[in-house]
Amino acid sequence: MADWKSAFDELVAVRGPALRGYAYLLAGDAPTAADLVQEALVRVFGRLRVGSDVQQLEGYVRRAILNLYVDDRRREKRWRETRHLLVDPDPPGEDLVTTNAVRQALSDLSPKQRACVVLRYYEDLTVPEIADQLGCAEGTVKRHLADARSRLAAQLGVTEESVQ
Template sequence: MADWKSTFDELVAVRGPALRGYAYLLTGDAATAADLVQEALLRVFGRLRVGSDIEQLEGYVRRVILNLYVDDRRRAKKWRETRHLLVEPDHQHGEGDDTWATTHTVRHALSDLSPKQRACVVLRYYEDLTVPEIADQLGCAEGTVKRHLADARSRLAAQLGVTEESVQ
C-alpha cells in the first residue's frame, strides 16, 4: 500500500502520546516506553498489508506493545532464574578449592553440548522430568529425547573423564 506513510504519520501525530502513555504505565520508565512504542510501530508497519483505519491500527499497536512487554518480562525472569548457571562466581578460589574447579569443568562440558542435548539433560537431571514429559515440553518424539540424552551422556563422559555407567 503506497499510502502507509501518511497513515503512519497520522497515527503517530494523533495517537502517539496515548501510545507512549500506555507503554509508560506498563514499564514505569519513559525511555523504555518510547523504545517499546517504536518497536511495536516497526512490527505493525513492517507488514505489507497495513490498513488505514487509525482506531484499528492503534488497537493493534497496543496489543503488540503488551505482547512485547510480557515477552520481555518473561525473558528477564528466565534470565534471573538461570543467570547463576552461566556467570562465573565472583569469589577468589584458592589452591584447594575443588568445588570451584568441578563446577567450572561441568559448566564447560555442558556448554559444548548442542542446545537440544543440553535442554534434555537439564530437563532430565535438573528438573527430574521423565522422557515422555521432556518430549512433550520440547515437542519431539520420545526416541529423539532418548537419542539426545544418550549422545549427551557420551559427550559428557568423555569430557569429564568418567565412565558412562557412573553418569547414568
C-alpha cells in the same frame, strides 16, 4: 506518498502520546516505554497489508505493545533465574516517596497481573474485554486482578476496603 506512510504519520502525530503513556504504565520507565512503542510500530507497519484506519492501527499497536511487554518480562524473569550467582542484586535504595513506592509495587507484580491492572484501571476495560485482549478466561482475569490488588495493598500498607 505511500498509503501506509500517511497512516503512520497520522497515527504517530495524533495518538503517539497516548501510545507512549500506555507503554509507560506497563513498563514503568520512559526509555523502555519508548522502545516498546517503537518496536510495536515496526512490527505493525512492517507487514505488507496495513490498512489506513487509524483507530484499527492503534488497536494493533496497543496489542503489540502489550505482547512485547509480556514477552520481555518473561525473558527477564528467565534471565534472573539463570544468571550467575555471583552477580549482586540491585542495591537497596533510600525510602521511596509514594510515586516510587507505587511504581515498585507495580513492578513486583507478574506480567499478566500488571497487564490486567493497567487494562482495568488505566484503559477502563471490563473483565470480558481484558480476557479478550489477553486471550484468557474471564475467571483468570478476575484472579489476576484479585491477586494484584492483594499484593499492592500489602506492599503499600493500604487496606483493600479503602482501595475498592
